[in-house]
Amino acid sequence: MTEQHGSDTGPRYAARRRRGGIVSFVVGLVATLAFFAFFPGMPHVIDWGAVLASLAVGALARAGCRAWMAKEAEKEGKRIGHF
Template identity: 85%
Template sequence: MTEQHGPETAPGYAARRRRGGIVAFVVGLAATLAFFAFFPGMPHVIDWGAVLVSLTVGTLARAGCRAWMAKEAEKKRISHL
């Protein structure tokens, strides 16, 4: 069994990845809700559609952040070889 040595196996990597995903989700959710609440011409009412879209955008932001962090970890792993 081979053991990997790199940034993705370093202590705290999972915590940083989880924390980054949470922050990305909250920022995506808040930004989308703010858009629906304050964009000129909108009815300025947060309905269930706006909440669902905000949750979807938050989830996509989280997935994008996690993919970006994994790509960066892979770059660091390759550069350490």
């Protein structure tokens, strides 16, 4: 039998990681789109470059959030699966 180290392991932790990844992706995406849309001195047009940059920033935010969550789980001694 496997021992669970807390109430935040297994499916609950996986759901928390998934939710955190989704939220961080959306925040990175929206923040970057808002930057390109409202930053003074830039054309106020969202072009394909801005969309691709926003997707890249969202993906980086998601990866950063998941890495941070994995690091925190390791500190607490929780077992986690692969990304």
